[in-house]
Amino acid sequence: MSGTLHLLRPDLRDFTAYHAASPRRGVVRLHANEASWRADWDETDDGLNRYPDPRPEALVHALAALYGVVPGSVLVTRGSDDAIDLLVRAFCVAGEDAVLVTPPTFGMYAVAARLQGAGVVAVPLQRDFSLDTAGVLAATRAHVKLVFLCSPNNPTGSLVSPRAVDTLCRELHGRAVVVVDEAYVEFSRHPGFADRLARYPNLVLLRTLSKAWGLAGARVGTLLAEPELVAVLRALAPPYPLPSLATEAALRRLQPAELAATRRRTAAVVRRREALAEALQALPAVRRAWPSEGNFLLVRFADAAAAMAACEAAGVLVRDFSRQPGLSGCLRITVGTAAENRKLLRALARLEGKMVNARG
Numbered sequence: 139m140s141g142t143l144h145l146l147r148p149d150l151r152d153f154t155a156y157h158a159a160s161p162r163r164g165v166v167r168l169h170a171n172e173a174s175w176r177a178d179w180d181e182t183d184d185g186l187n188r189y190p191d192p193r194p195e196a197l198v199h200a201l202a203a204l205y206g207v208v209p210g211s212v213l214v215t216r217g218s219d220d221a222i223d224l225l226v227r228a229f230c231v232a233g234e235d236a237v238l239v240t241p242p243t244f245g246m247y248a249v250a251a252r253l254q255g256a257g258v259v260a261v262p263l264q265r266d267f268s269l270d271t272a273g274v275l276a277a278t279r280a281h282v283k284l285v286f287l288c289s290p291n292n293p294t295g296s297l298v299s300p301r302a303v304d305t306l307c308r309e310l311h312g313r314a315v316v317v318v319d320e321a322y323v324e325f326s327r328h329p330g331f332a333d334r335l336a337r338y339p340n341l342v343l344l345r346t347l348s349k350a351w352g353l354a355g356a357r358v359g360t361l362l363a364e365p366e367l368v369a370v371l372r373a374l375a376p377p378y379p380l381p382s383l384a385t386e387a388a389l390r391r392l393q394p395a396e397l398a399a400t401r402r403r404t405a406a407v408v409r410r411r412e413a414l415a416e417a418l419q420a421l422p423a424v425r426r427a428w429p430s431e432g433n434f435l436l437v438r439f440a441d442a443a444a445a446m447a448a449c450e451a452a453g454v455l456v457r458d459f460s461r462q463p464g465l466s467g468c469l470r471i472t473v474g475t476a477a478e479n480r481k482l483l484r485a486l487a488r489l490e491g492k493m494v495n496a497r498g
């Protein structure tokens with residue numbers, strides 16, 4: 139047994155998966171209580187009257203190729219949120235176990251833990267938003283089953299260093315699973331940690347088509363891990379992970395021509411991110427725009443409430459993080475189109491004028 143499977147909830151060890159209906163087509167399907175007719179507007183390949191393939195092979199192979207891993211390392215999920223929930227349910231006994239998070243970070247890790255009745259141990263990032271590796275190690279006691287890292291981190295845009303990931307995987311081998319959420323890695327200079335999956339049986343990576351691939355509405359996430367763990371998690375996951383509409387959309391999105399277009403778009407987002415950071419930094423209302431490896435910027439304002447109000451008045455939504463520990467005055471701003479970014483900057487420039495007048 140790998141150094142990881144014994145960390146699963148003991149009551150799930152002999153879990154019997156739900157037996158999904160065979161996806162075979164071209165035969166008379168009288169085994170799944172499906173409707174025998176399809177709607178006349180239904181343009182899907184297989185028909186929405188049919189249950190989807192429980193393990194859509196074409197998509198699994200496309201994702202394995204995209205992420206540079208073997209197909210056995212791929213578990214398709216309904217967005218990363220679903221993968222986070224599955225991990226917490228698989229590893230944490232309610233009322234006993236806990237997950238470790240490194241705030242400020244993505245909120246879903248703690249939400250999934252609370253839903254499962256698992257504890258949440260927090261080891262804050264350091265002032266420069268780098269990981270407190272020693273602190274994480276010290277806080278990972280027996281009841282901590284999952285260590286959630288996010289790289290690039292939402293909302294700070296910072297990376298977890300390869301050294302930190304190596305140290306944690308090595309030191310926590312047999313004790314805890316290290317989960318690295320790479321939702322934004324396509325926007326980063328760092329290639330991510332897929333090359334380490336073969337080395338560390340306690341490493342799990344989360345990828346998604348929601349951000350750089352522009353499919354947030356289709357809900358397609360991928361959990362990457364060593365094949366033995368993926369097989370166990372697949373048995374615990376819902377029998378039909380993706381609606382057939384989502385699978386078809388993802389397969390279209392991953393066609394070779396679309397891959398090239400996506401890489402171009404991602405590079406353009408990165409260029410606009412750098413330009414937006416510079417423009418924001420030049421506004422007197424902005425105290426700091428942190429460097430970011432994602433498709434967003436964390437920005438500290440002299441007056442975050444006023445900045446929020448100015449954006450709201452201009453019909454621009456941004457996310458308020460100013461009440462989170464260590465993020466006073468901070469808003470998270472997604473990099474938009476050039477026109478959207480100009481609209482944002484105009485709104486914030488107006489705010490500046492008012493403040494100068496008020497003072498003067």
Ligand SMILES: *Cc1c(COP(=O)(O)O)cnc(C)c1O
Pocket residue numbers: 216217218219220244288292319321345346347348349354357358359
């Ligand atoms: C947006 C985001 C995700 C993506 O979640 P999906 O469920 O795949 O849409 C995952 N992790 C982080 C940190 C995110 O910000």
